[in-house]
Amino acid sequence: MIFAVLIPLIIACFIPLLSKLKEKIHTGIFVLFVPLSIFLYFVQFLGRDFNPIRHTYNWIPSLGINFDFYLDGLSLLFALLISGIGALVVLYSIFYLSKQERLGSFYVYLLMFMTAMLGVVLSDNIFVLYTFWELTSISSFLLIGYWHFKERSRYGALKSMLITIFGGLSMFGGFILLWVVTGTTSIQEMINQVDVILDSSYLPLILGFILLGAFTKSAQFPFHIWLPDAMEAPTPVSAYLHSATMVKAGLFLIARFSPIFSGSEWFFIVVSLVGITTLCWGSYMAVRQTDLKAILAFSTISQLGMIMAMLGFGTTAAVFAAIFHILNHATFKGSLFMVAGIIDHETGTRDIRKLGGLITFLPITATLALFGTFSMAGVPLPFLNGFYSKELFFDATLHLDSTTFIAQAIPYLAVFGSIFTFVYSMYFFFGVFTGPKQLDKLPKKPHEAPIGMLLSPIVLVAGVILIGLFPNIVNAPFLLHAAQAVNPDVEFHKVAFWHGFNTPLKMSLIVIAIGIILFVTRKKWSKVYTILPGKLSLNKVYDQIVEKLDVISGAITRSYMTGSLKNYMSIILATTLIVSFVFMFITNGFTLEYDYLADVTILEVSVVIIMIIAAVATIFTNHNIAAILVLGVVGYGVAILFVVYRAPDIALTQFVIETVTVALFLLCFYHLPKLRKSTDSAGTKMTNLFISVGFGALMTMVAISAHSSNWFESISDYFVETSYKLGGGHNIVNVILVDMRGLDTLFEIAVLGIAALAIIGLIKLKKDKGAQ
Structure with missing residues (x-):
């Protein structure tokens, strides 16, 4: 299994060589076989009632940190998405990216990201998971900033990295606390200690830290602001990272740790509220956008919020619906990102205000977009997979504990968010492919994309239709195992299109009815965006925070980066002194014992007194050569002590080094200005006295404590x-x-x-x- 995880990284090492052949053969053709072979490897596990598979490879066994790979239904689902969508994205990129692009760099970053995501979903060791988790942030930073000559690409890349790595560090803190509480680094072993974790006083911190990591990675409100700016990446990156893989890492984390935290009421409250808020806000803001990829970015945010909310509900119906929608979302959203890339590639723009009537020029693309958008909208048609999981979502909201206000409000919020989901889906399709043509506004004359660019979205749309027509094909052999890894109580229930005229269907009809009205009258009510959000912007908050951090950090840096070597040494020594002393004092590190000490004779005392006198004399000496010679006395005194304590080899080394050092000092000081009387203020002298005496005392106490301590054999x-x-x-x-x-x-x-x-x-x- 480790080979399946690391093979993309291994192949990435050879990409720079293969990219030299790009004039003859596109580099992506070599890369295509990597995700395809990984996908075929994991396909063999489908349809099995298999016990989870675990492979362990030693790394740092003394700390309990090993490459523990764990394959169950949940990790299998994500591994197939990562490799399967990855293969389609690479195929799409072969026709999307020209040979003049920096293909070597692109595919190195892409394969690095693939390894990172596979490592995240297959790792059972929390610290290995964290390592791969941060690698996803770094590789996505490189992919988003691939067109680094664009200012917006650099801005989006930095924004995504700052926010996701901030969450990753928070998650790391939660992992450390989990390790402290349970004494294990294995997630599965932690699941066996649920009672210990839930009874721990660290539970609020553990839960908060881990949820923060999941929310930032999966673009949950208010951390969603990085995802729209990440759309500056090439479309294959958006289709891969921001619809099917990276943004779902946070969902995977919540799903993986659900067996531990689902027993906490705060888990339900926080995850459900954040998820449903993200659903509503993302769908509401998507209708405001004019860039096709921005519309899809906010739609992704809303869909991720919907899945996050279902995982927060924690019921068997909600967990199954969440797992089902993870699969469905990857199919229709991946195809829509590719459609947006085709439109941009063939017309030269993604501005929906300049598009219209393209169905006559791009009929195949329009057909693909029709299935994708209508599935995303949850239109009740039996060949659209999005409708099934949306109905299951509505049904899950109706079976929550209705005694709480949150549970009572969630169904209404779900309908509100779904209404705007319907609106932006119709806005995307009809705004691009119907209406009057605006050929004069297009940089290029539109025409249908080449078949190679259409193959990947065709495969994904075929998945939309097949899952819609035969939903139970992926149910028992695939989704059920994944759902049971999140909640073992999930049982098989047949997915069907018609369940009668029930409440979820009524909710869907309400969504469609109100959605049609809002879509038709969109220009009349769109002024509401001047009120909400109006001038309020989380992006401005982010920009101000980053700007203030730059100003503050610059001021702090200038305060100590004065160009004075003396100041630098003073800061280093003072910091070492204070931190070491405080830490050792708090941990009772100072230990003074006088056993097993040799007798002190008059010879040792005499040598030490001479050394002290010589050391003090250097302070008051105003002549270069005199200061060097007096300082040399200290070094030779140490050598004499080595002789006294019967260490002739060390004494000889000390004599040689001291002689060479004195000679070098004499040579160097010959070219330096003569020593002059100090003009430092009384405060500076007192600071110097404190640092010198304190540091000397600290080193003395550390040496004595080290001799007196017996912590190890x-x-x-x-x-x-x-x-x-x-x-x-x-x-x-x-x-x-x-x-x-x-x-x-x-x-x-x-x-x-x-x-x-x-x-x-x-x-x-x-x-x-x-x-x-």
Whole structure:
């Protein structure tokens, strides 16, 4: 299974080489086989009543962090969507992106994202899941900003990354608290400790942090603002990331952790309210848009809110409806994004105000759009899969605990949001393909797209129709297993088009009736947008926050980046002193014990007194050479102590280093200005005194505490016993440096060598300039 996850990343390493052949063969043709092979691998698990499959690969076992891949019905659903839609998107991109584009970069980013998403949905280890989660944010940043020469692309990419990574870090905090509470990093083992988690005092923080990560990734209100700006990405990216995969990562997270949190009342309240609010706001704002991809972006927001609300309900009917709509949404929304790309590609614009009457020029595209938009609108036709899951959604809202005000209001809000869903769906189709032609406003003369560009949306629309005609084909062998992974109580119930003239159907008819009226009279009531949202804008709030952060961070940076080396050292040492001292004091890190200490003789005392006098003397010395020589006394004193304590090899090293250091100091100080009397203020001198004395005292206490502490078993016996056996030497220190820590020593030598080469280069550069 790890091969299925990592193969896109492995192939991505060869894309730069393959892209050199793009003049002869499009790079996407090589890439197409990657998601297609992954899709075929996961298809073999369909139709099985299989027990979940787990594969473990060691990574950091000491911390319980391993590549634990877990395949159940839920992860299988998402793996098939990621690979299946991925294959169709790559096929679409072959005809959408010209060979003059930076195809190598595009497909590297796309395959990186594919690996990240597969890792998210298949990981059972929370920290591995988080690693892949943040990789989705980074790779989507690269994909959204693919056309980096456009300012709006850079803006959208940065916006999406800031918001989603903010949520990811929050989610990481929740994962750490879960680890603390349960003592495990496995999600499945956490599910077995539901009572422990629900009884924990950390539950509000855990729930809040994890929900924040899910809401930001799945563009839930008020974090939805990144998704419309992400539409600056190429259409294949929008069709893949923003309809079928990345934006559903948050839904996957909620679904995966539902068995843990569904027992909390706050889970129902928060997730349901955020979801239903997002549904209403996203559908309401979609009607306001004039860019085709912006309409689809807000429609995606509303559809994600609808699924999020159903997961929040937590009932068996709602969970099944949510899983069903995840599949349906991927089919009709993916096809509509591709349709929008075709319109842009063939007309040169996505502005719906310049479009109209295109059904005569793009008849196949119009047919695909008809099925996609009507399915999205939930029109009651037996060959539209969107109608089934929308009916199940309405039915789920009617079976909530009606004793609470929230449960009573949700059905009305569901109808409100669905009305605007119908309006923007009709607005998209009829605004583009019917009405008067405006050929004079189009940058290009419209014509039907090539068959290669039509293949992918045709496949997706075929999925819309087949699932609509035969909904139970994907029910028992596929959706039921996925729903049971979220709520084990979900049972099989046959999906049918006609259930009688029941309440959900009445709600659908109300939606259609009011939706038709609002669509026909859209220009008359659209002025309502000047009132709500009016001048209010969450985008402005985001822009102001980012701007203020830039100003504040700039001011803070300028306050300490003064160009003074002395100030930098003071800040570093003071920070180290304060943080280390406070942390060690809080954790009782200072331990003073006087056992197992050697006797102190007059010789050691004499050497230390000389060293102290020499160290203090450097402060009052105003002559360069005198200061260096007096400071050298301190170093030689340390070497003498090594001799006294019978460490001749270390003493010899100290003598050599001290001699070389003194010589280098003398050489350097010869070219520096002479020392002069300090002109610092009394406050600066007191600060220097505090830092120097405090830091010295801290290091002394750390050294004594390290000697006095016995937290771990001493490793010295191991070196004594094995140095000769493993290293073949009686000098333990040398064996450690050369054999047991050979790589450390090698890289230390390499660093010194690189530094020496750099110095030689600088000297040579100076000589060359002097010669000129």
